[in-house]
Amino acid sequence: MSSKDTRLPHEKGFHISWDQIHRDSRALAWRLDGKGPDDGAWRAIVAITRGGMAPAMIVARELDVRTVDTISVKSYHSGGGAADQRREAEVLKSPDADLMGDGTGVLIIDDLVDSGKTLELVRELYPNAHLATVYAKPQGEPQVDTFITGVSQDTWIFFPWDMALQYVEPYRGKD
Template sequence: MAADVPPIILPWHDLAATIKEIAAKVRDDGSPDVVVGILRGGMVPATVFAHALAVRTVRAVEVLHTTSDTLNAAKTEAPQVANPASLGDLAGRDVLVVDDIAGSGGTMAYSTKLVTQAGATRVRSAVCIVNAGNWQGPQTPEETLTYIGTTVEGWVIFPWENQ
């Protein structure tokens, strides 16, 4: 993606509307027992999802796939997890894993694998935005992710980030 393309600045009201739409789809498929937010960016939407779905159990996992928070930051070779034990025991649980954005899909794939390894019997994924400009397949985002809010091409700055 070209570095000269201006970032997309996402306002709170657009994010809230996106989460509301996704939460309705999740609810139609059955509310999860646990919501897991991918730190850092996925934790804010995970909390909003938990409230929208009336889920009281929220966990976090720190998985990084970029080298910094700067605009158009480079990706690490593979996702890195800081503390997989933060998920706790998810045996027999229905889990929704949430992130703010999916670029390559690698962070979500790695996170859902960790959730499965923690014992979850049902694992679904939700992202507010897919950055199609960074998606690396071979499967499409729709084939890889359970719930997608919207798709864009470009770097997104979320309301909680430095703007």
């Protein structure tokens, strides 16, 4: 039996509540406040859809940034068999080109970085933008300029928009 199978149900994932993502996104805003290139201000915020939209909205509110755009990135597995599967990413919708330039003064926000493929592509497109996530796994950390909480690579992060409250059995069941 692998160690994965011996973990208790509540240890298989990192479950984030709305309250937690709000607090962590505000912590991200606090860390980024005054760090823009022009008098500390950020020119615009770009959310990486869809997961980056909630944190980006919270950061935009805290930092009083009114110019908000989106970039839509789809990441997927490519290759043949399981052994040579690689992670790829493609842009489905770009933000306004005049707004973006090379990314200087623009804060690009996502909920998390995992393999780093999504941010790698975004950085190629906007090398001078500041890339920020709320959560980061070790493999993706080199791709992100600022993040709040590190999470181990084998942990799956569950976000509140993907969950619903439901009954769970006690750890010690009836039989």
